[in-house]
Amino acid sequence: MKRFSVLSSQTETIEHLDNTKLLGVIFRELRQTRFYQEVWEEGYEEGRQEILDKLLPWIVALYLKTGLTVEQTAKRLQMDVEMIQRAAQSSGHNEGS
Structure with a gap:
């Protein structure tokens, strides 16, 4: 029978766990599996991308409204100019550069 160390130095069998x-x-055992780690990483990346997709146009619009150019905004945000241009277009703020 497999034994687990549970929240203390005491080792208990599964039958004795509440x-x-x-x-x-x-959960601790599951977190050690490759499947869990791959799913968590994929979910993290999807969530990160979703936040970026929703917030970036808003942030870019704010920078552009203050008078910064697309290039200056890209430099401040440490992003590609093309990405900033797409975000500006999706926010409704059309600036050539």
């Missing part, structure tokens, strides 16, 4: 401790053990 539900909370058992879920903690299962």
Whole structure:
């Protein structure tokens, strides 16, 4: 029978764990799998991209309204000029450069 170290130096068998401790053990074991790590990373990247897609046009519009050019905005945000131009277009702020 597999034994787990649960929140203390004491080692217990699965039969002696309450539900909370058992879920903690299962979750810790799951987090060690390659599948979990790949899914977490993919979800993290998708969430990051979704935030970027929603916020970047708004941020770019604010910079452009203050008088910065697309190039200056790109430099400040450490991003490609093309990405800033797309964000400016999607925000409705059309500036050539």
